[in-house]
Amino acid sequence: MANPDLSANQTSTPEASRQDQGLFRNHAPVQREGGRKMLRIMWNMIFNKPRNTRPAAAIPVQSLTLEDLLVAPDHSVYRLGHSTLLLKMRGKFWITDPVFAERASPVQWAGPKRFHQPPISIDQLPPIEAVILSHNHYDHLDYQAVLKLAAKTNYFLTPLGVGDTLIKWGIDASKVRQYDWWQGAEIAGIRFVATPSQHFSGRGLFDSNSTLWASWVMIDGDTRIFFSGDSGYFDGFKRIGEQYGPFDLTLMETGAYNVEWPHVHMQPEETLQAHIDLKGRWLFPIHNGTFDLAMHAWHEPFDRILSLAWERSVAITTPQMGEAFNLMQPQRGSAWWLGVEGESEGLVQSA
Known part of the structure; x- marks a missing residue:
């Protein structure tokens, strides 16, 4: 395993990740699904x-150009799809979980297919200071996107x-920082800290x-942003909020949930509570609107989280x-999904 860069602004606690027989595990025991349930x-x-x-x-989808991004003010955030967000801070660009593939799958002839094309291509993106993974x-780590981004990216920040x-995959080891x-570390004046989530990993x-x-x-x-990645609801959100909050913006998973897998993805009610635990100001729901990864209506995460927030x-x-x-000039946006399917159930106010 490549040595992580722990030289700047490192924070250590007794709750670092734990391994069991060489495998990572969550702090709280998470029930493994049996074979029969997985088949169902x-x-x-x-x-x-x-x-x-x-x-x-x-x-x-609002198309973006390189010129749009270069003239945008700092602390601009653009959602490119699913959990892929482009952030501008200190005049530089940072991107989370970049997925530009047509399908979130090990193959491109099968698997969950995109609902929309990205607002901008990788070729059109400006230089990227860091990719944050x-x-x-597969819906968070896209092999082809990583390879295409490598030439214009200074750093890749990853969990261990x-x-x-x-x-x-061929990425220069000098660009890789894993934690x-x-x-974490400070890069270009911005401090990054890898914090716990309750999930799992695997590509095969x-x-x-x-x-x-x-x-x-x-x-x-003075600006603090939280990116949830994927997670079930757990008490770690409160710990993160106590240690690093309050957050000006939380980019929170809100989608691909189901009662069959309650420990690794949050229901909208849990997403809202996690935002509150984090002492968040603005909630920005992500992990929805791009891929079909569960059994709920594609627009349901938006409907539910919006009503709950109200x-x-x-x-x-x-x-x-x-x-x-x-x-710096936050706006609520719009209930844009209503124009795709007509009036969604459960909304009691207009956006």
Whole structure:
């Protein structure tokens, strides 16, 4: 395993990741699904999918150009799809979990297919200071995207083990920085800390939990941003909030949930509580609107989290893919998904 860079602003706690027989594990025991349950889940995902798990029409996407990005103010955030976000801080660009593939799958002829094209291509992106990766699942780690980004990226920040995968793919080891939970570094004046999440890892049949998963804290002066990666709800959010909050913006997983896998993805009610635990100001729901990864309607995560945020008076933003959100002049965005499917159930207010 490549040596992580722990030289700057490292934080160590007793809750660093733990390994069991060489495999990473969550702090709280997470029940492993038995073979019979996994077969039932797979059967339902293949043969019992409701029709509304994919949009009936094209979803709106605001195209981006290099010129748009270069003139954008600092603390602009653009959602490019799923959990891929482009952030501008200190005049530089940073991207989370870049997935540009047509399918979130080990092959491009089968598997979950995109609902929309990215608002901008990798070729059109400006130089990237760092790629921030949460874990190695196919909807978060895209082999071709990593290779295409390599030439224009200075650093790849990863949880333990994921960086070794990048190096095997041909990424220059000098660009790779990998961290345990509660470890991090300062890059170009911005502090990054890998923080716990409750999830799992694996890209094949025989590598389950061989690499770590993480959320990320980003600190730019007085501005603090949290990126959840993938996670079930757990008490770690409160610990992160106590240690690094309050956060100006939380980029929070809100989608691909199901009662069959409650420990590794959050229901919208849990997403909202996690945001509160983190002492978040603005909630930006992600991990939705791009791939069909569960049994719920594609627009349900937006409907539910928006209604819940209204009920709890939580500031929430739901920009279109490619639409700018700026922390210095934050806006709520719009309920853009209503125009794709018509009026969604459960919404009691207009956006």
